[in-house]
């Protein structure tokens with residue numbers, strides 16, 4: 001049996017089970033019942049769930065927020081304006097320093113494009129959509145120096161594949177202890 005036919009079989013079984021539940025609920029809905037005792041129990045269970053959520057869920061949520069990456073982002077990152085055209089990218093700056101935060105302001109002059117930044121190994125490190133009439137902000141800190149490729153991630157016409165640009169990420173200047 002192939003994975004596809006197994007998935008089909010399991011789906012049919014699940015749908016049949018769901019249909020049976022629906023039919024049973026529909027039949028029961030027409031019978032007269034006294035719901036008061038059931039309702040009381042359900043409300044008590046709900047109250048316990050809510051208590052657990054507040055006592056356990058809230059501290060966990062607050063604890064997880066301590067590593068919110070956006071709060072730690074520099075107030076004044078280097079800004080690069082990127083505009084997508086059919087079919088090229090226009091960047092007002094193509095050189096950034098590794099380890100320093102960069103904020104791309106991305107828009108389009110014609111149709112929708114997708115700005116995708118790839119490292120030298122061809123791994124997508126950051127991306128956002130380039131839309132006409134709207135500016136998307138993309139924050140990224142490049143960990144490694146190198147030549148990064150910017151490709152279009154959204155099919156935008158005949159030469160979509162040729163829509164590339166290069167971004168040069170330079171190594172941070174070594175701190176020789178001679179500042180000041």
Ligand SMILES: [Cu+2]
Nearest residue numbers: 113152156163
């Ligand atoms: Cu494009």
